[in-house]
Amino acid sequence: MSKDGERPEAADERLARANKPAEDSVRMHAQYRGKIETVLKCPVRDMRDFSIWYSPGVAAPCMAIHDDPELVYDYTWKWNTVAVVSDGSRVLGLGDIGPKAGLPVMEGKSLLYKYLGGVDSVPIMLDTKDPDEIIRTVLLMQPTFGGINLEDLSQPKCFRILETLRRQAEIPVWHDDQQGTATVTLAGLMNALKLTGRSIGDARIAFIGSGAANVACARLIFGRGADPGRCFVVDSRGILGRHREDIERRRHEFVEKWSLCGLTNEEGREGGIPEALRGADAVISLAAPGPGTILPEWISAMAPDPIVFACANPTPEIWPWEAKDAGAAIVATGRSDFPNQVNNSLCFPGIFRGALDVRARTITDEMCFAAADALCGSVKADADHILPSMEDWEVFPRVAAAVGRKAVEQGVARRDLSSQELHDTAYRMIHRSRELTGMMMRAGFIGEEEGQDA
Structure with missing residues (x-):
């Protein structure tokens, strides 16, 4: 017997179970060679569609955006797309492992954005640790994205990067490790x-x-x-x-x-x-x-x-x-294989869903409080369930609605949507993402068997 009254085998089994996700992860990452890809969302039936989506037809929306820059949200992916930006200087608990080694984490972040929030996302690893270069790069990328998720930046520079970008950017900039x-x-x-x-x-x-x-x-x-x-x-x-x-x-x-x-x-x-x-x-x-x-x-x-x-x-x-x-x-x-996972994945997909849907200029602490309240109210709490899990996907529309309304109330939103409108939009977007993934799995476009092409 061990000193805690358990058989040594039971403790060994616990440790083996705790270590298994890491073993599976290496194998599965090699199988799929990346977790996200770009797919089309518009139809391509014949050559006429090429002339609509590209030249010569594309000139018309280009000039419309030139005359009214806000139309970029209506005519492009900007309205629903976030960049996940990192330099790999403080990845998980692994430390400064660099931008290449940090890429699997940022790809995973993009997966969660899409599946849990219906948000399109692009991982971007920067080959610099200079905070001024990171700030400048993010500001230069603003025309393409509706928001920026800073990730795995070492301190103390992460504080200055976030606060500077929150002051200077015209789109919401969020440091998930902090907020x-x-x-x-x-x-x-x-x-x-x-x-x-x-x-x-x-x-x-x-x-x-x-x-x-x-x-x-x-x-x-x-x-x-x-x-x-x-x-x-x-x-x-x-x-x-x-x-x-x-x-x-x-x-x-x-x-x-x-x-x-x-x-x-x-x-x-x-x-x-x-x-x-x-x-x-x-x-x-x-x-x-x-x-x-x-x-x-x-x-x-x-x-x-x-x-x-x-x-x-x-x-x-x-x-x-x-x-x-x-x-x-x-x-x-912070782990999903134990009760009570405290993980930012519970909030950032819904928070950005709400922020994007009202075209927020920033994400305030009050918006974070609104998200926390929505999370609290989404579970009948007990000692092993103080928070909902990521499988409780209907939590994310509730978080989105709470955050979007708070942005409107604080005057940091470009669009005024009701709580019901925000909830319905988020529900529809998230449901679509989940159904799309399931459909691709059923059709064999996402392989489940070992050795199957991804």
């Missing part, structure tokens, strides 16, 4: 707090990791009512606070981290992860992949019935069964 992760984390936390009888204003929360994702999580959670002074943020050198002279010396470089030093840790607590977790109601960890980053005894030292979000990818900081055995009431990870 997407923060939105779905907030939604999961709100339901977890409710289930354990806590209020967000009184909760003592430990944020483990101070990268782009957790900095954004803290900002959104504080914006929704959590008291920063009662909360702790931990980086690789310990708990943040006014005592952190190492950060103060580089405060112009790490602006967000130095701001958190002043906002959080009112009591001046020092130490590392175990000290931050002591007495905490909840831990939100987006730190080094584990297991072993967070130890069971540290969970046991938290407040009774603690909430544990161990969301590092590809492996959580502590295995869910270890956290449960240590006393956790609710455990969430």
